Amino acid sequence: DAGITQSPRHKVTETGTPVTLRCHQTENHRYMYWYRQDPGHGLRLIHYSYGVKDTDKGEVSDGYSVSRSKTEDFLLTLESATSSQTSVYFCAIRAGGTGELFFGEGSRLTVL
């Protein structure tokens, strides 16, 4: 158990509304990541953070923003949700100095 909690676990929203997903970790890991998972695409990196207020873009960052004001929380925001953002979103942390990532249980977002 990597001590990662994602919320909400499920959300249905309408096109154009803002959505924020939260990732909370309990073990003070420096690196945190947001991925999305879609059929046929595997997991793709949206944004990642390498410290408080230090974030960078991944390969599919358009339409998403992130914030990290505390070590334990990494927020993913969709300013104006679109149907193409219907997906399962996973938060991950990197434990220690290895390249190994550990994932949360996911947040399923449906944009109608």
Place this chain on the structure above:
Amino acid sequence: GQQLNQSPQSMFIQEGEDVSMNCTSSSIFNTWLWYKQDPGEGPVLLIALYKAGELTSNGRLTAQFGITRKDSFLNISASIPSDVGIYFCAGSINTGTASKLTFGTGTRLQVTL
């Protein structure tokens, strides 16, 4: 971006059989990871590989880091029903800083009794 080709996409096997799957990349990696995902859950790390040619086991699972650094293989011996799930390979080029993993599209494994 980088592409990882994972094969086969899906496979049906009988309990007790051995399973092999592989992952190939158009570019080199210095870390290969293998994950398993059950329905409704996040991926769980199975095996991590850090050196070209490395062969690592975890119970009935064995994975290898290809010599060219562009491929990796996962074998499952004597499969059991709980092996059902989706297996993902993932590669990373930098381990000293933020590890940005590139994932394959997965191999769906189904085991029949």
